[in-house]
Amino acid sequence: MHRHLEKENREKYFKTLGVDSGRVVTADLIHGANVVGVSGQEGGIMVTKTDGLVTDTRGLLLTATAADCFLLYFYDPLKNVVGIAHAGWRGLLAGIVENTIAGLTQSFGVAPQDLLVSISPGIRGCHFEISPADKEKFKEYSQFVLERSGKVFVDLPGILRIKLLDKGISAKHIEDSEICTHCHEKEYFSYRRDKPKDVQVQIGYIGLI
Template identity: 40%
Template sequence: MEDPLFASLGAFPRLVCGLSARQHGTMTAAADPARKAQVIQNFQRYFASIDLAAANAVRCKQAHGATVAAVAAAQRGTAVRDTDGLVTATPQTFLAVTVGDCLPLYFYDPKRQAVGLAHAGWRSLQQGIPAATVRQLQDQYGTSPSDVLVGIGPGIGPCHFLVGPDVAERFAAFPAAFTRRADGTLALDLKAVAALQLHACGVRREHIETSSDCTACLSERYFSYRRDRPAVVEAMVAVIGLR
């Protein structure tokens, strides 16, 4: 057994919380339909490796927005369109999003037995996807934000995420997430932005666990668009659900 992604979420035996690695192959064919058969095989093998039926997965066609859909058994085996976040309270329904450098955000409400998963790059963070996911959990399942546990990452760290003024100005509300380097460039810590947004919508600081793994630093383990600039985007799949 591998170490859990997050110690906090790993403490719940029924909760599955995973992220594929480079060794499992790319999990997105969005930019290259010719890869579709290979991606399906990679996806099925990864699910089998963590003892899950790939047929029970609900995926989404990600749009770098902040739309979060509530799903149940009927959506198993489908991909929800124009959506970057999913929530469910149905067991054996495994939410899946693909991530390269964007952050996976894993949500679990142990009181309501509800889970959520979001794909959060800077565009989705700017549009407030952490709060949108919490709101869906509240609206659909009666979740209280103070009960929600969240795991942030792995994803690109401030060591590799340099931003220009166009991106920086959109995150002006989070000065603590920026560092100015000696050469004058500006680095943004997306994980810190996500944590600040979560806290602002009622998630307790002690319920937020952030992975220190930077996808661009750890080239053996993760795909990274910013590092590799591949002609065709390669990505991992993040998954959460209740057995």
């Protein structure tokens, strides 16, 4: 999908929700670990070279897309701060979880134990296959590397959860959808399953009313 069509479709979608596109901020994903704090000045724009957005501005909607990668939603009900992060395997290993939490704590004084975190649908250990050569990249998380029938799979949500806990997020504050995008063909796009010629993605969003 061409960028202008993607933008047009996004604007149409939010219009159906009664949301002014000038209040929507979108992460222009690079499968990395960069996180940006945004305010009303960024409303209506796409923030380049970032996979995470954080804000304390009311009425601003933070958005990101995914088609197998995970989206993480962060909310601190005490500080009234939100964040969204796109966590593919590359970003996960590069530190997107740690950087998003750091962005929330350093910019807004959020205490990690107060954060509520939701993990979106994404590709899970049942289908996330990697090459044997890439197995070394996950050596720190060997308990989440699964071998079946001569193939290697990785439980990405398991790694996500460990990283969240290590940064001080309470286990009772983590909500996991437990849905695999690859398994649920009727409900979700999956890049690995469909291998589409054009971009087909889910959109996720979070904001403060």
